[in-house]
Amino acid sequence: MKFTDVILQTSTKILVFIILTFSIYVMFAGHNNPGGGFIGGLITASALILLYIAFDVKTVHEIIPIDFKLIGAAGVLISLLTGIGSLALGYPFLSQAFAYRDLPLFGKTELATAVIFDLGVYMAVVGTTMTIILSIGEDE
Amino acid sequence: MNNLVILPILLPLLTGILMFFIPRQIRLQQAMAVAGALITLGTSLLIVSSISDNGIQILNMGGWEAPFGITLVADMLAGLLVTTASIVTLVCLLYAFYATNQEQKKFYVYPLIMILLCGVNGSFLTGDIFNLFVFFEVMLISSYALISLGGGKIQLRETIKYVVTNIISSMLFVIAIAYLYSITGTLNMAHLSERVALAGQDGLITTVSLLFLIVFGLKAALLLFFWLPGSYSAPPAAIAALFAALLTKVGIYAIMRMFTLIFYHQSELTHTILVWMSALTMVLGAVGAIAYSDIRRILAYNVIVSVGFIVFGVAVASEAALSGSVFYLIHDMLAKALIFILGGAIISIAGTDKLREIPGLIRFRPTLGWLFFLSVLALAGVPPLSGFVGKVMILQGGVDQRYYVMAAVGILTSLLVMYSAMKIFINSFWGETLLSEGEEKSSGKGYLLPGSILAALLIGLGLGAEPMMEYVGQAVEVMLNPTLYIEAVLP
Numbered sequence: 001m002k003f004t005d006v007i008l009q010t011s012t013k014i015l016v017f018i019i020l021t022f023s024i025y026v027m028f029a030g031h032n033n034p035g036g037g038f039i040g041g042l043i044t045a046s047a048l049i050l051l052y053i054a055f056d057v058k059t060v061h062e063i064i065p066i067d068f069k070l071i072g073a074a075g076v077l078i079s080l081l082t083g084i085g086s087l088a089l090g091y092p093f094l095s096q097a098f099a100y101r102d103l104p105l106f107g108k109t110e111l112a113t114a115v116i117f118d119l120g121v122y123m124a125v126v127g128t129t130m131t132i133i134l135s136i137g138e139d140e
Numbered sequence: 141m142n143n144l145v146i147l148p149i150l151l152p153l154l155t156g157i158l159m160f161f162i163p164r165q166i167r168l169q170q171a172m173a174v175a176g177a178l179i180t181l182g183t184s185l186l187i188v189s190s191i192s193d194n195g196i197q198i199l200n201m202g203g204w205e206a207p208f209g210i211t212l213v214a215d216m217l218a219g220l221l222v223t224t225a226s227i228v229t230l231v232c233l234l235y236a237f238y239a240t241n242q243e244q245k246k247f248y249v250y251p252l253i254m255i256l257l258c259g260v261n262g263s264f265l266t267g268d269i270f271n272l273f274v275f276f277e278v279m280l281i282s283s284y285a286l287i288s289l290g291g292g293k294i295q296l297r298e299t300i301k302y303v304v305t306n307i308i309s310s311m312l313f314v315i316a317i318a319y320l321y322s323i324t325g326t327l328n329m330a331h332l333s334e335r336v337a338l339a340g341q342d343g344l345i346t347t348v349s350l351l352f353l354i355v356f357g358l359k360a361a362l363l364l365f366f367w368l369p370g371s372y373s374a375p376p377a378a379i380a381a382l383f384a385a386l387l388t389k390v391g392i393y394a395i396m397r398m399f400t401l402i403f404y405h406q407s408e409l410t411h412t413i414l415v416w417m418s419a420l421t422m423v424l425g426a427v428g429a430i431a432y433s434d435i436r437r438i439l440a441y442n443v444i445v446s447v448g449f450i451v452f453g454v455a456v457a458s459e460a461a462l463s464g465s466v467f468y469l470i471h472d473m474l475a476k477a478l479i480f481i482l483g484g485a486i487i488s489i490a491g492t493d494k495l496r497e498i499p500g501l502i503r504f505r506p507t508l509g510w511l512f513f514l515s516v517l518a519l520a521g522v523p524p525l526s527g528f529v530g531k532v533m534i535l536q537g538g539v540d541q542r543y544y545v546m547a548a549v550g551i552l553t554s555l556l557v558m559y560s561a562m563k564i565f566i567n568s569f570w571g572e573t574l575l576s577e578g579e580e581k582s583s584g585k586g587y588l589l590p591g592s593i594l595a596a597l598l599i600g601l602g603l604g605a606e607p608m609m610e611y612v613g614q615a616v617e618v619m620l621n622p623t624l625y626i627e628a629v630l631p
Binding site: 080084086 | 141143146150153154157158160161199200201202203
């Protein structure tokens with residue numbers, strides 16, 4: 001069945017960007033405010049799934065030719081490596097640090113290692129969720 | 141703080157994740173898996189030696205002090221079990237190189253085994269009860285994937301049963317944790333022990349402890365073992381050996397930890413229930429073991445009998461009985477891995493697991509025959525082998541505490557276990573050889589290296605029981621004295 005729905009497709013094109021922007025905002029807010037890599041990843045995944053519903057698996061896969069299994073594994077790897085970093089420096093596993101730096105454009109910004117950990121969680125969640133949903137969806 | 145404690149969890153996970161990037165290079169995966177398991181084994185030995193020198197090792201993750209953060213606690217019990225789990229995983233990996241087919245290897249069998257080890261080691265090492273749940277899930281989710289490998293009809297049926305059973309018990313687990321948290325206001329096990337002791341273990345807390353008993357009874361196949369015989373006969377032999385050696389043992393460990401560290405105040409109720417559950421498990425398991433005549437089922441029921449036996453020692457809770465339980469637990473992890481690997485080799489050579497259809501293999505595969513004979517003796521607890529020491533100590537502890545009937549049940553079921561395993565030996569190795577060279581279904585190679593490693597360890601553990609008891613003694617000291625555990629975690 002050829003699935004076409006002009007209203008859904010048109011609004012998806014706009015909505016996906018709003019959802020993705022929000023998910024990135026949530027991810028970066030995570031280590032101080034409500035939010036974080038997990039919920040950010042879920043929101044991103046929901047944007048991607050909206051794309052898959054509005055268009056079809058083939059079309060989206062041509063636009064985003066990524067193996068989500070690898071995204072998930074890379075995410076876990078990044079999170080683990082931030083833990084191993086603190087291990088290598090002689091702190092307890094998963095210790096974190098932050099500092100304030102003056103960046104061009106942003107001004108005084110807080111840089112925290114927790115963000116890198118969160119990025120790993122974010123990728124792991126996007127990778128896992130998409131793998132699960134696509135493998136269920138593909139069987140039809 | 142000792143960062144060594146995280147390594148038995150971290151290293152298997154890291155190797156497992158790295159293998160996800162090379163799904164097609166099976167050779168490289170095998171090399172990485174063996175290297176990962178060997179390094180894990182090395183670090184767990186280091187942990188055991190540092191516990192033996194400096195007492196309980198703890199790690200407050202991320203620098204958050206207990207009871208606010210998550211604490212990893214490596215006492216001697218955890219150290220010994222982590223070491224044994226690493227050995228068993230290494231050996232099962234070696235057998236899995238032969239006993240899984242190409243299709244299964246492509247479906248991430250080695251990464252999953254490594255992540256399973258991560259979950260098992262994490263469950264042994266964590267000092268936080270919610271974290272225990274998380275590591276249980278890590279272990280279970282990789283076991284779901286491993287059990288469904290192959291994707292045949294049997295795998296599908298058993299996977300669904302296994303997943304449903306475990307999801308229900310995990311749900312109960314979270315509910316029990318939530319009850320306990322709402323009563324005590326903490327999740328740290330040392331802090332829980334302290335607070336339950338302060339408040340007194342009233343009826344409410346005892347009820348929650350019984351809920352935990354149901355949860356771990358399901359996981360450990362203590363009385364609630366209906367899911368086990370089917371599930372353990374579905375996956376390939378190497379995976380079944382890994383499951384038999386590790387999964388139920390994590391449940392037993394959780395029972396040991398909870399009922400010696402936290403819920404030890406109302407022992408006339410909780411421990412009496414434990415005694416009855418273990419006795420019934422032994423009897424029903426033994427009935428199952430002698431009733432069936434296919435290798436997989438007999439071996440699966442043998443797993444159940446030994447669960448009952450170990451928990452009997454935990455329920456008696458005297459020093460001798462607990463030492464016996466810890467020792468027998470270590471022995472049983474090795475022995476079950478061995479007998480499942482050898483059973484798998486017999487099935488792959490004969491091409492069937494029905495005892496009546498397997499012809500005399502002794503002329504054909506003498507090493508396999510004698511290794512199997514050795515593992516039967518080890519399972520039954522014949523003296524120079526390691527099963528003997530554990531059994532004697534558990535029974536001694538039971539008789540000292542006047543559990544005469546239960547001790548008799550223990551001895552009787554041991555005999556039945558020996559009968560059931562000997563039945564496999566007699567039927568598959570004695571008699572006229574019907575197969576001739578070249579006619580076997582598969583060469584069944586690959587059992588020799590893992591089989592001999594495990595057999596050597598069983599003999600070594602039996603002969604070296606005296607020095608080993610020193611380490612076991614340190615483990616039991618903490619179990620009998622929860623204050624040691626509490627003082628290490630909450631200084």
